[in-house]
Amino acid sequence: MRLGVIDVGSNTVNLLVVDAHVGAHPLPAFSHKIELRLAENLTPDGNVSPDTAARLEGFVQECLGVAEDQGVEDLMAFATSAIRDAPNGDDVIAGVAEATGLGLQVLEGTDEARMTYLAVRRWFGWSSGRLLVVDIGGGSLEISTGLDEEPDVALSLPLGAGRLHRDHLRGDPPSAEQVAALRKHIRAQLARELRPVLRSGRPNRHVGTSKTLRSLARIAGAAPSDEGPFVPRALSRTDASDIVARLRTMTVAERSTLPGVSSTRAPQLLAGALVAEAAMDLLSIESLEICPWAMREGLILRRLDHLEG
Known part of the structure; x- marks a missing residue:
């Protein structure tokens, strides 16, 4: 059907x-x-x-x-x-x-995190062990972790790339002071909320989803989308930091020339990169594997489960 x-x-x-x-x-x-x-x-x-x-x-x-x-x-x-x-x-x-x-x-934000986690679990399978999933959206950041199809921890924080760009960054490019203030804001909010994730156990696999993380991985050299969903793609913590350093002095027009970056996504890309860098730092993630499935696929999978039942 x-x-x-x-x-x-x-x-x-x-x-x-x-x-x-x-x-x-x-x-x-x-x-x-x-x-x-x-x-x-x-x-x-x-x-x-x-x-x-x-x-x-x-x-x-x-x-x-x-x-x-x-x-x-x-x-x-x-x-x-x-x-x-x-x-x-x-x-x-x-x-x-x-x-x-x-x-x-x-x-609700926690349901976004749960459905994204389900999609990632089904994509990578049981052999992945404990998953830690990071999803950077336009309005919120979702983080989840677990061993089963329901996460042990599902967080949703108001740290989406579009929201942060709108509220904190002015100018093209924004000033160094604005970027520094946003970096401090992101890390303070994350640090307040991450204790349940850090106490839940050491992940066997770190996974990222969302257009923001796919774009950052593409800038870092990951395969383009037209090579299909089964090509492994990843974003390292070092690459995330390097991309932040590049983006902070680039105009929106210059960002839109980067591989995998559309003109409509270019304005919020710096804010998204700052979130990615902060999450990887504070969660001690060396590299995020990029999953092509996210919340929409999780909703479809859950619907199929109900139909089967």
């Missing part, structure tokens, strides 16, 4: 269509997306603007038509931190429901 997931993320709204069968891995069949950059384009009081809400309603309606054309039998729709944290998030969800008839389910 064909399953579809509409994921309203902090950067991108994406319809992912997969051919899914119990006992088989979800096979991507079609993707339809738009970059709304919700985490960066909020009003000064943190609300989703009327124009952005209208664009979201129009795109969700468009996704419903695409899903029908693609033969989707089961469609799920989820929103993450940008909608969850916006004061008018409930109004935005109500507007989408009224305009399209589709109800968006808002995922």
Whole structure:
């Protein structure tokens, strides 16, 4: 059967269509997306603007038509931190429901972490032992660790690349003082929250997901996406630090010329690199293996589990 997931993320709204069968891995069949950059384009009081809400309603309606054309039998729709944290998030969800008839389910941050962890566990398998998973989104950072399909620890912190860029970095490029202040802010927030992760046991495998980490790995020399999902890709702590040093003096236009970096992602890349460097430092991670599956795939896998049941 064909399953579809509409994921309203902090950067991108994406319809992912997969051919899914119990006992088989979800096979991507079609993707339809738009970059709304919700985490960066909020009003000064943190609300989703009327124009952005209208664009979201129009795109969700468009996704419903695409899903029908693609033969989707089961469609799920989820929103993450940008909608969850916006004061008018409930109004935005109500507007989408009224305009399209589709109800968006808002995922809590810990559920984002859990679903991403599930996807990583299924991708790498039981032989990986204890996993530690780092996921840098536009609005939040998720960290999870465990031995089973449910993590022992699942954290969600307001350290997404888009959010941090919007709130802390001005100028193109930002000043050295701004970068230093953001670096201190990230590390202080992380250090306050990491105790449960550090006490949970030594991981056998360290894994990173998300477009931010994939872009950083690509800058460091990882294979491009057109070589397929099964090519091993990784980001070392040394490479993360080197990339931070490069990005802090580059303009947005210069960043967008780097391999694997789109013009829409370029503004927030420095903030994302600072988060990656901090997480790897404070968690003593020498290298992150990049997993092509993340939260969307975790949601699909969980849905398949329920269908089997």
